[in-house]
Amino acid sequence: MSKSKRLMELMMTVNRKKKFTVKELATEFDVSTRTILRDLQELSELGVPLYSEVGPHGGYQVLNERILPPIAFTEEEAVAIFFACHALRHYAYLPFETESSSALSKFYFYMSGDVRDRIDEMKNRIDFVIPSRQAKFPYLSILLDGAIRQKVIRIEYESREGVSTRLIQPVGIYASSGLWYCPAYCFLREDIRLFRCDRIKFAAEDTSGMQPLDLRHLHLGNREALLPSEQEFASLYVELTEEGVHRCEAEHWTATKLHRREDGTGWLEGRLPKGDIPFLAQFFIGLGADATVQHPPALIDDIKRRLVEMMARYA
Amino acid sequence: MSKSKRLMELMMTVNRKKKFTVKELATEFDVSTRTILRDLQELSELGVPLYSEVGPHGGYQVLNERILPPIAFTEEEAVAIFFACHALRHYAYLPFETESSSALSKFYFYMSGDVRDRIDEMKNRIDFVIPSRQAKFPYLSILLDGAIRQKVIRIEYESREGVSTRLIQPVGIYASSGLWYCPAYCFLREDIRLFRCDRIKFAAEDTSGMQPLDLRHLHLGNREALLPSEQEFASLYVELTEEGVHRCEAEHWTATKLHRREDGTGWLEGRLPKGDIPFLAQFFIGLGADATVQHPPALIDDIKRRLVEMMARYA
DNA sequence: GTATTTGTGACAATAGTTGTCACTATTATA
């Protein structure tokens, strides 16, 4: 093995291990410890962030940073990566505890000049727009950590009825249309609930000793199954215009209920929890002429009641 | 200079240049051509995708792919990059002519084991959700190229009135809520218009000889300036409940108009383009009891008209 | 005090590298 190859493989090896000794590497690469010491010195000079501890249980470590070894990306791949990361700037809050812009700067800086030129040309010509929100989401990383590690989190949640303290166990977090949501098991309601993260006014790991449930089988990929199961249901049927179809596409709860016709119009059909009628009434009023509810009667009644109330307010 | 360093720098040099000769590199690195030939052979063996052409105007080139040299990312940076790219999977159509998933696989594959483990833990716990759209956007790359290179594009556009052929000069393209839009100068209307890309049924570079305008000063970053400026304004005043305040906080157009009181309620106050009244009427209807419009009268009238229409529909 | 780790310098033996040389092959162009 040539020295160049050995250095390259050594770079990948130290990248992979959290901690290692000179002796260990010497055995693995079948060279002397002196040679490994020299090689590590040379890697340091090449920019690999190594540091060492002398003494028992000592050894070498790579600083927090992980080196991405040389990768060949096509120009299109590099451009896709760049603009995907560039889109993160629209989020004032992210659960990653660093500026995503530092990642982007590094990537851009090291990319070859012609790809950089291409990116510069495109920068003001393409964007993934995410609505800029005034809301604040300061507890995203606590919630995400709670979901990953199955922890109980104490939150103060602001709803219509005011601020309440709750114990929750998060399933995950997701961003939609610039807002962050957290489906979680609520110990107060003893059921899965969807929380809007800007309404979480405080969050910290619970210290009261509440035992977490085993929710490993639940995740964002099967979040439709997160809906409450012991509820009364009614069957829903709503006619939609083409515009109504588009607006329902943007709502995740419609995913299994939305049907389309060739001409672009469509309909919603399926079961709905009776407890959701107030929310749905207001939702379909918001769709205006683009939705016509035909079933269930209770929903139509609620819509009519609200329309009358609104008419009175504007008389 | 040690051989290892020379190889590393040579990797970066060939990465940067589109095309180069052995002689040129030998001069640049102050070694013989024989040594450069050997070095290039060794780079090949290390995986750099080089290919050569013999004869006049020959030389070496790096295949389409560009090598990203070793970069040290923090774990958080790597995770941010990964999930930003992962979010691209929600787009069935992208203007980048490759699968963004191949970029992501490469990135993931070469990242060190512990970061990979972390990503795996997080994969079903965090997501940037983009609505899944049935619409098709097959001409994104043509439009983007048109914007970058200031080209005139012939399109067939489907609007309410049917399909029309137009010549446009794109300013750029952007994705919002899963749909792609293209602000462009329309030669038919002799003004800037916003086109929805799923309604562009055909697009190709114009061959009729229409001269492009110089639109270099226009781009997505100043697209608010793309809107028509000769508009009539009216003054808006809306009382909001606490819930109404929350829901307006989530809207970007309210940024300069929203005022809050100590008790959590608030109001919207400011000027609005008269052309926005239909949109705003439906918006405030969707807020229901949480908003009460007090000014302008034209908006109140539109709201009332829509309420009457809806009541008739549910009678 | 002992054991375990990193660390340093020196040197002989060995391996690898370099530039020069002579020659080959390919290709565009006049």
Place this chain on the structure above:
DNA sequence: TATAATAGTGACAACTATTGTCACAAATAC
């Protein structure tokens, strides 16, 4: 067809770099 410009190959003497061994130093946990 000849020429020029490019990549390419093998060989070899001279030179450089690398390696492992050795002796010793320093730091640290137990």
